[in-house]
Amino acid sequence: MELTDADLIARVLVDDDQHAFGELVRRHQSSVRGVLRQLTRTDIALADDLAQETFLRAYKNIRSFRGEARFSTWLYRIAYNCFREDARKRKELVGVDEEQLQAEHDPQTIDPGLRHDLMHALNRLPLNERTAVVLCCQNGLSHDEAARVLDIPLGTVKTNVLRGREKLKRTLAAWGPN
Amino acid sequence: MNAMIDDETLDRQLREAALYIDDEGFTERVMARLPAARREPRWLRAMILLGLTLLGSGIAYLLSGGGRFVREGMIQLSDFPIWLLLVFAFGCGLVVGAFAVIVAVRKTPEVRDIARLRF
Numbered sequence: 001m002e003l004t005d006a007d008l009i010a011r012v013l014v015d016d017d018q019h020a021f022g023e024l025v026r027r028h029q030s031s032v033r034g035v036l037r038q039l040t041r042t043d044i045a046l047a048d049d050l051a052q053e054t055f056l057r058a059y060k061n062i063r064s065f066r067g068e069a070r071f072s073t074w075l076y077r078i079a080y081n082c083f084r085e086d087a088r089k090r091k092e093l094v095g096v097d098e099e100q101l102q103a104e105h106d107p108q109t110i111d112p113g114l115r116h117d118l119m120h121a122l123n124r125l126p127l128n129e130r131t132a133v134v135l136c137c138q139n140g141l142s143h144d145e146a147a148r149v150l151d152i153p154l155g156t157v158k159t160n161v162l163r164g165r166e167k168l169k170r171t172l173a174a175w176g177p178n
Numbered sequence: 179m180n181a182m183i184d185d186e187t188l189d190r191q192l193r194e195a196a197l198y199i200d201d202e203g204f205t206e207r208v209m210a211r212l213p214a215a216r217r218e219p220r221w222l223r224a225m226i227l228l229g230l231t232l233l234g235s236g237i238a239y240l241l242s243g244g245g246r247f248v249r250e251g252m253i254q255l256s257d258f259p260i261w262l263l264l265v266f267a268f269g270c271g272l273v274v275g276a277f278a279v280i281v282a283v284r285k286t287p288e289v290r291d292i293a294r295l296r297f
Contacts, residue, residue, distance in 0.1 A: 048204065115194075119195060
């Protein structure tokens with residue numbers, strides 16, 4: 001029988017079992033790296049560095065995980081904090097590069113493949129809306145869980161998801177075949 | 179401009195667009211950076227716990243006058259009618275069971291979240 005996340009966490013806590021932690025990393029690496037790639041606008045190297053930092057912090061602070069949320073939600077929160085700290089270090093202010101991105105992504109040159117279009121449309125959203133859409137619509141977090149990950153009010157998450165969705169739909173409709 | 183898709187379709191397309199990222203050595207790189215595991219053996223912790231328990235029991239035994247109150251309590255209990263003892267045992271079982279259920283619910287997010295569901 002496959003061990004649950006809770007079983008593996010218990011092994012890490014009780015026995016300091018690094019193999020158990022390795023299994024947790026294997027299970028969650030794809031989703032954490034995926035979210036970070038969206039946040040960093042597909043900068044794969046940076047996203048993977050931040051993902052490594054996320055798991056290292058998770059290991060060092062695993063005693064503070066009280067099981068009130070899903071382990072993945074807790075990881076997303078650490079990942080988002082890592083991303084914000086890194087962005088602060090790089091003096092990238094949240095949301096101010098939107099105009100630059102609008103200029104970079106010319107809809108006329110977008111690949112017609114749906115996935116490609118979606119990812120490009122997603123990357124054009126402001127960070128707060130993109131993060132909310134990635135967490136709630138793509139990774140299945142509830143609005144409540146996303147609010148805890150992002151440490152913002154529930155109403156703000158709902159607004160960001162709503163706005164992000166509408167922008168995505170409008171962008172995709174504009175790019176779609178006539 | 180084309181017609182806009184609905185929320186459900188958009189969410190499904192977003193989920194499908196999120197490809198699984200192969201590990202490709204990522205986990206190994208993380209594991210290599212982990213701090214060294216604690217080397218304290220499990221048997222040592224078990225022995226310390228056992229030793230402290232025995233020490234505590236010994237002190238309690240001596241302070242209680244050689245466990246006299248336990249013997250007296252047992253003698254008093256033996257004078258109780260059998261139905262009263264059964265009710266007492268049943269009550270104790272209920273209290274312990276309720277306590278166990280509360281602790282289990284508090285420690286299990288999947289069960290705890292049921293209370294938040296809206297039907």
